[in-house]
Every structure is written in C-alpha cells, then in structure tokens.
Amino acid sequence: MKRALLPALILLAAKSPAAADERADRVREWSKPMPAFRVLDNLYYVGTAELASFLLATRHGLVLVDSGIEESGAEIAASIRALGFEPADIELIVNSQAHYDHAAGLAALKEASGARLAASAGDAPLLEAGGRGDFAFGDRHPFPPVKVDVRVADGQALTVGDTTLVARLTPGHTEGTTTWLVTLREAGRALRVVIAGSTAVNPGVRILDNPKYPAMLDDFERTFAVFRSLPCDVLLAQHAGLFGLHEKRARLAAGRANPFVDAEGCRTALAGAEARFREQVAEERAGK
Numbered sequence: 001m002k003r004a005l006l007p008a009l010i011l012l013a014a015k016s017p018a019a020a021d022e023r024a025d026r027v028r029e030w031s032k033p034m035p036a037f038r039v040l041d042n043l044y045y046v047g048t049a050e051l052a053s054f055l056l057a058t059r060h061g062l063v064l065v066d067s068g069i070e071e072s073g074a075e076i077a078a079s080i081r082a083l084g085f086e087p088a089d090i091e092l093i094v095n096s097q098a099h100y101d102h103a104a105g106l107a108a109l110k111e112a113s114g115a116r117l118a119a120s121a122g123d124a125p126l127l128e129a130g131g132r133g134d135f136a137f138g139d140r141h142p143f144p145p146v147k148v149d150v151r152v153a154d155g156q157a158l159t160v161g162d163t164t165l166v167a168r169l170t171p172g173h174t175e176g177t178t179t180w181l182v183t184l185r186e187a188g189r190a191l192r193v194v195i196a197g198s199t200a201v202n203p204g205v206r207i208l209d210n211p212k213y214p215a216m217l218d219d220f221e222r223t224f225a226v227f228r229s230l231p232c233d234v235l236l237a238q239h240a241g242l243f244g245l246h247e248k249r250a251r252l253a254a255g256r257a258n259p260f261v262d263a264e265g266c267r268t269a270l271a272g273a274e275a276r277f278r279e280q281v282a283e284e285r286a287g288k
Helices: 002-015 017-030 072-082 106-113 124-128 216-229 245-253 263-285
Strands: 037-040 043-045 054-058 061-065 090-094 116-120 150-152 157-160 163-169 178-186 189-195 234-236
Touching: 037 234, 037 245, 054 163, 061 157, 072 106, 090 106, 090 157, 116 124, 116 163, 163 216, 216 263, 234 263
Parallel strands: 061 090, 090 116, 116 150, 189 234
Antiparallel strands: 037 043, 043 054, 054 061, 157 163, 163 178, 178 189
8 A cells, every 4th residue: 555655755756855755754653553442332443643543343333433544544454353353344434534644545445344435525526536626735635536425414324233423514624524423331321422523724724715615714613613512521533632542542541530531621622623713713814
C-alpha cells in the first residue's frame, strides 16, 4: 500500500520539496502503531497513534468507524485480529469525513471484508472521486476512490446485530462531515457515545464568503447547534489528541474508573471547538 502513495509524494516533491518532506514526516508520525484496546462495552480502539478508528463488535458482525491513511489499513486489520476478531467479519464501515487521513484506507478495507460503506450524501462524491476536487485541497491529497453503498441523511440509523449507530450531519470541515452516535452500556449504565466529526478549519481556508463553499458559515452554525443539543457521556474524535486518547488509555490500564466516561469533559471540549470557530469568524470580520 505504501507504493500507492508514491505518485502523490512525487507530485508534491515536484512542486515543493519542503511540502513533500512535511507530508512524509506527518505520514510516518500518524502511522505509528497503537495497541488495540477495549474502550467500553463492545467498543474498541483499532486506530494508530494519532488517527482514530473504532470497532464495534456486534452479535452479527463488526462495524468499523474510519480508516486512517492508506498505510493504516494493515495496522487496523492487525489490531482487529489482535482483539480476537477477523477483518472479514466487518459488515459495515462508516466514514466521518472524506479526507485522506480518515478515508484513504477505506477502499482496501472494504474490498478485504466485503462490507458496505456508509457516508453522508455531502461527502460521498468526494469519496468516490478519491479526494479530488476538494474545496480546500483541490487535488493535492488524493486517495483510492471508494464506492459509497449507503448515503446517510441527518438522523438516519444504521443497525448491525444489537448495535445501532445514528448519523448526525455536522458539516463545515467538509461539506458532509458526520458525527456518529451510539448508546452503549457500562456497569449497567446507558452511556451516550459521540464520535465527533471534525470542526477544524484547515490553514488558509476562510469561513466567510468562501466561493468554493458558500454555505460554510451556515453549515458550521447548524453543526454547533447540533453539538449543543447532544447528550454526551463519552466523547471520541478522529484524532487522538482531540479526546486525550493516550492519557485516558493509561488511566484505564491502571484500573481506574473508566476515564472515557466524562460528560463534563465532553461539554467542555465541544464548547472549546465552538469558541475557536467563533474566534476565527471574528478575525475574518475584522479583516485579519
């Protein structure tokens, strides 16, 4: 799979050796292996050290959330096996955003498992175009195109076995960024898990009057209204640093109360994301 990335790296190198080096360094950092572990109930972490992927083990097959970069596919498959499951038993893959760092491994994992892929109608065209034509990146970060089998709408539920995920559309970062919700149980308690879609604004991207994404401001406003409305006991996200993965995993391994269960931390993190968005809007309006 590493060979498949070479054309993109060569193209970047032709334009900017520094940019190629930066991306190669980032790929190496993001690809560092991470031991798989149980987060709670039937939810497991199977991603790498930085790029999050989650596995839900149901009575009738597995559900995978996101794929990381193309090189992450083999790591994810190995993590699934390390937990005692088989990648071939993945019945459903869901995607949170159509960027290479969360979608480049989808095609290989989908082919290996025969799973259906679900993504928002807003991001499906970008996934099927292999990331080409992105409003922020253009064609700079391509990945293997992948067919979307289920184009989900806001509030749509997808059930595999005894586990149901609900899609909430939270666009802005991409035109179809999706937050996935699932209710699980720990120690007899129902826990509302939010796997939050990214709210970051990539460097150089304007929120206001963006000709390539005119609805960005309105989309972000709706996104934060959704986040404010969500019951949340457990917050997860697409990058490890966004939800304190490593620190929480260490505390979990030490046998403490499950640190991923943190309703107050969830509210604080989502409020912080909204504050950063509003700060950028204010700066753009001030002409900065």
